[in-house]
Amino acid sequence: MAAEMTVSELVRRARDGQARALGRLISLVEDGSPRLAEVAAELAPHTGGAQVVGLTGPPGVGKSTSTSALVKALRASGRRVGVLAVDPSSPFSGGALLGDRVRMQEHATDDGVFIRSMATRGHLGGLAWSTPQALRVLDAAGFDIVLIETVGVGQSEVDVVSLADTTLVLLAPGMGDGIQAAKAGILEVADVFVVNKADREGADQTVRELKYMISLGRREKGPSWRTPIVRTVAARSEGVDELVQAVTDHRDWLIEHGELDARRVQRAENEIQAVVAARLRAEMGELRGGATLAGLAREIVDGRSDPYRAAEQLLADLRS
């Protein structure tokens, strides 16, 4: 049935709130379906309405719990919420699907919530490629807010965070010293800091360290936004209303300063480049059934060529 359904019918149903159609559309983009281009074209006129909120932080800081608490708070205010849980770490485990099921139970009876885990599948450009497309599906389906939750260490996660209009960086007391946190490289991307587990010892110190870091003025997120620090105990939903307020404030600020549009144009540029790169990468692998690339690699291993010369030759082939 679904397999025979036209893309425009799937999009219509997804916009109508049908979770199955929504899931099927995301699978189409994730799996690199031949109908990808058609899906993208059908979605385009309906996109742009969702506020995209990234949520990241080191393992153990309470990201899943915070996401759940945020979903509840946003639902209480009547907003429809989509969640993309991005787990770039495990290409093999299939853990993402399990995680999906556990989380879904909590909101199983609420069709104003849609949760999907994105795991690396090895198709095309991986998560850097499939996550923005899944985001476009949820955006077009009419969700007011899409939360993108990621593990917060490493460049690929920072890339994923770059999809967001507003990025929340979660920390917790006692996660190790400030230097270790700074090494995680996630502080610079924060629009809002969240100190979760704020009832624990050390919360004041974590807040102090963040304030100090902000005061160093090394973060340049725009002309006048002062990155707030919100204390939460997500497991008891404490501070979550304040967090929702901070998210709303940031959106207002983005719009007022023309930053929302600027970020989205930048995001679209990245998406175009990712699609082009994935296409070219596929073409490279396919040149003469892969023989060209393998032959050039052989020459490098034997010391008869180098990556630059090989790249020149491959580019010439791609263009001929």
Add this chain to the structure above:
Amino acid sequence: MAAEMTVSELVRRARDGQARALGRLISLVEDGSPRLAEVAAELAPHTGGAQVVGLTGPPGVGKSTSTSALVKALRASGRRVGVLAVDPSSPFSGGALLGDRVRMQEHATDDGVFIRSMATRGHLGGLAWSTPQALRVLDAAGFDIVLIETVGVGQSEVDVVSLADTTLVLLAPGMGDGIQAAKAGILEVADVFVVNKADREGADQTVRELKYMISLGRREKGPSWRTPIVRTVAARSEGVDELVQAVTDHRDWLIEHGELDARRVQRAENEIQAVVAARLRAEMGELRGGATLAGLAREIVDGRSDPYRAAEQLLADLRS
């Protein structure tokens, strides 16, 4: 002086053990110098001799200490050792340079050791691109072993690890439960497991968990390699000789099974693709002074186009 030196002279000096020439060559590749292609061509005939050992694991597990202990043990056996410390996390902090200096002190008087930190510079393809080139410099300079140390969470680090002939995954007791470790996604890439801080409580349990995981047979690293688990206390150099032995055993195994060559051909393919992708990405950004990409992105944000259609148009322009 150095600026006017020919590339072939720099390579000659680097092969002669001159640290300054070595550093300058790495800077050339890191900074995307116009002389990149020349550097690569000069290095090529001298590459292939170094064993490349990746070293990864979650923060706090003792990677720096273990690297230092390994360097000492390898030096004691007369081998020349290069170290690339890859820190993809912080594009802004400049922490890499500081780390360099701290580490260098320990081996400052030993010209059989060269240590370099690689930080994201935003040039071209970033670390995924500059690290393999820096590796080629050290390889061509005649180091017997190059250690690549990375923060162990996230796809980009896994990519970096894919440069290695042999990958060591470090864990420590009490770093959180096994599931958390599995989520880090670094278990699958291990050729050798290292349980560092093995004098701490919980070491036996960590070893048991690893054994159990290995017994599940979900790791497929080749026909017959049995991933060993080595216990170390790197801060006191305990178990490090056993670790060196495991690294040597793995190299022997790789050669015997034709896997060394297979991994290196794969690595060369990845390098070629990375160079091509970086080149095309630069060209995309430059088309009509960036106006093409920006214009296409604008259409997407306005809902008048989508990433696939835009990519088609850009590709047509790139090829015309």
